[in-house]
Amino acid sequence: MSSSRSSSRSSNLPSLRGLAALDALARHKRQGAAAEALGISRSALSHRIADLEAELGARLVTRSGRVSMLTDEGTALLAAMGDAIGRIEAAVAPLQRRLRQIRLSTVNTLAANWLLPRLPRFQRAHPDMEIAVLTTQRVVDLDGEDVDCAIRNGMGDWPGTEARLLFRETLVPAAAPGLALGRPSAWPVIRARARFHDWPLWWQQAGQKGDAPSGGMVVENRAQALEAALAGAGVVLTDARYLDTHLAAGRLRVLGPVIALDTGFHFVRSRAPRNPRNVEALARWLEEEGRSAPQAGWPPGASD
Template identity: 35%
Template sequence: MNYPLQALRIFVEVGQRKSVKAAAQALHVTPGAVSQQIRVLEDRLGVVLLERERLGMRLTEVGASVYPSLLDAFLQIDQTMHALERSKGRRSLTVSTVATFAASWLVPRLGRFKQLHPDIEIRVEATSELVDLRRDRVDVALRHGLGDYPGLEVTFLMAPVLTPVASPEFLSAHQAEIKEASDCLDYPLLHDGDRADWPLWLKAHEVANDARAERGSAFDDDFLLIRAAEAGQGLALVPQAYAREEIAAGRLIQVLDKPWPARFAYYAVTQPGANDRNEVRVFLDWIREEAAR
C-alpha cells in the first residue's frame, strides 16, 4: 500500500503543536494546505484523527493511538538524514529565534560568521513559537527570557536596554512635553506581550505605582510594537538596538534619555551535549563575541 508520507508528516506536526497555523509555519506552507492534507489523510484512512477545539486542535482517540509511533518514525528519519549529511562532509546549523531579533541583530552579523566559517551552512528559522529543540530539529535557539530552561544548556548573551520612543506625528498631535519618566503616564502606552516592561521601567526610575502604566495595546513581537509606535498609536518602550534605524531616519524619536536594562536577557539554548558538535561550538563562541561588542 502506498502511504501518503507528506500527509502523515503534517499530521505529526499538527499533533505536536495543537495548531494548524503553527504547523503551517514550521513546514513553511499555508494553513489551507495543512488542513487539506489532513482531510486527504482522514478520507483515505476512513477515521478522524484531529478535532478542532476553541483554542486549537486535539488528537482524537484514534489519532492519539498512532501519533507516538509516527513521531518516533519521523525523528529517526531526520536523525538518519543528518548523519548522512555529516558523513558527506556537509556542515549545517539550524538557528531558531524571533523575527525581530533575526532581522535587526542576527542576520546583519551573519556575514562575519560566514567569513570565518564558510563551510558551515546556517539556516535561520524566525518564529515567536516556543520550540522543542529535538522535535523541531533546531540546533541553537536564541531566546529572550529569564534563562530558566530546565534540562537544556543555557548561554547568556546580553541584556537589551529599553528606551521610550514615539513618532514625530504623535508628539506633535499630543503637544507632548516629556521631561521625566512619570510624564509618560499622561499619554497612551504601547506594551510588550506580558505588559511587564513599562511598570518595571517606571519603577526603576522611582515612579510610584500607577494604574495607567498597564493600560494600552499590547504586542507579542517587538517588530509589531515598533510599527505601532511609527504609526502614531502611542509611546513604546523598546530595545534601543531594535529602533536604532527608525530613530536615525527620524521615523521615531527617543523621548527621554533614560534607558534601563530590560528585565529579561537574551540566551542561546541547546540540547545537552550539542556543544560537542564543532558547528554548534564555533557558533556559540562567535555569537558570544558578537554580543560582548
C-alpha cells in the same frame, strides 16, 4: 558468522575517496583540473589514487606528459562501476549540506532587529556554513526537533541545555520623530499582550510619578508593537538593542532612560548538538556581538 563475513567484505571495499579521485581524473584528464573539481589539492588527489592502487594491487593511472591516462585496469574498474559514484554523491550531498547548516530558532523581534542585520558578517567569516533562522514564539525542543540551537529570553536555567548569556534584557521607550507627545503620563502607549508588565516596571524604575499609562494600542507581540511605533501609532517600550538601526536611520527617537532587567537573551544548545564545531563557532561569534556597545543615538548610560 554472518557478521564476520559482512565485516570481511567491508574491509575489502576500496576507498570511496580514491574511486572519486580516479573518476575525476578520467573525466578531466589533468590532475589540476580533477583536483579543482573535487575541491582538494593536486597532492591530495595523487595520494588518494596511490592509496587506491595500493589497496587493489594494480596500476590504474599512467602519465603522458601533462595528461594522465587510465590504464586498462583503471578503465575496466570505472566501466564496471557505471554511475555508482554519481549516485553515491547525490545521496550523500543532502547529509553534507545539513551538517554544514545551523538551524537557529528565536523570536521574530530579535531576529529582525538584532540578529539578521549582523548575520552577513558571520557568513563572510564562515562561507562554508549556512544559517537557517526559524522564528517562533514557543520554546522549541532542541533534542526532539530539527533545530540545532536557539536564542531565548529568560534566566538561562533551561533543563538539559547549555545556555550562554549574550546580553541582559533592557527596556526603553521610543517613538517616531514626528509624533506629538505631551507629558509621559499622557503618552499614547503601545502594549504587547505578552508584556503587559513592562510599562509599570519601566515606569517605577525610571522614577516616573503616578501610574503608568494604560490606554492606547494593544497588539499581540513586541514585533507588532515596534512596527506600530515606526508607523507613528504611539510610544513603544522595547529592548534597547532592537533600536540600533532605527535610531541610526532616524526612524525612531529615545524618550527616556534605559533600564536593565534581571532576565537576558541566551544562546542555547543541547548538550550533544548534531554539528558541534559549527554551533560552537556561531555561539562564540554571538557572544562577541552581544558584548558590543549600542550604536549611534543613545543617551548617556544607555549601554551600561
